Amino acid sequence: MDLRRIFTGMCTGAFVGFGVFTIWPSSLARWNWLGGWLAAGIIITTGWLVNHYASGMPNRGNGAWVDMALPIWLSALLGGTVILDPVNGLVRGAYGIFHGANTGAALMTIFLQLVGATLAGYLLYTMRRSDV
């Protein structure tokens, strides 16, 4: 365990987690669905460059890949989302567990997302095995 690497990954992970759930809902509020599409280009690409291209998150070659998606998902689950509304300024979009939002209400979504992702993981494994 290298604490400095963990601390670096924590900061770069928090950067992308915070960035996604402020920039994304704000772009959506301003430019509708095109804003949602553009938000991926604004924040996900920058986050990927920092976390994975420049290895802010300490992934190793022989370890199972931990994507920056983990801090992204957890950020909104815990802290909710924030919108820079074109008319009303900075407003809250969603509440998180830190606000006391009802965690149980999201459990079914989380479970089904994990079911789909597990299937995808298996399909990816079989695809890689059959790669020539």
Place this chain on the structure above:
Amino acid sequence: MWTWQTVLTTIFGGLIFPLVIGLVWGKLADDYKSFGGVLAGFFIVGTIWLLNHGIGLMHEPQMSSSLPGPWSDMALAAFWGLFVADLIEGKKIDWEAIVSGLLGGVLGGLLLFAMV
């Protein structure tokens, strides 16, 4: 309110995101280095976001309550799908990366909590 239709669309939304990332992102980054990652951000995450959250393949009934949340983003599926694919392949769990990801999520959540 959950129906078999929303169960099906949510599972499919969770399946398609890590599958496309796993199939395409690495190839783009191999071919075009950092610019490949930028292309992938737009064309994989942007486009699948439109399907999963814009149009709503992923059902999030908790968002229509008086205290909307907590939001479970499609990012969970991206992390879990890629992680599971590597685990089945026999790779080890890298705790350093996991801990830094979890701490990053907690710090990101605190920052979002502190904003408004």
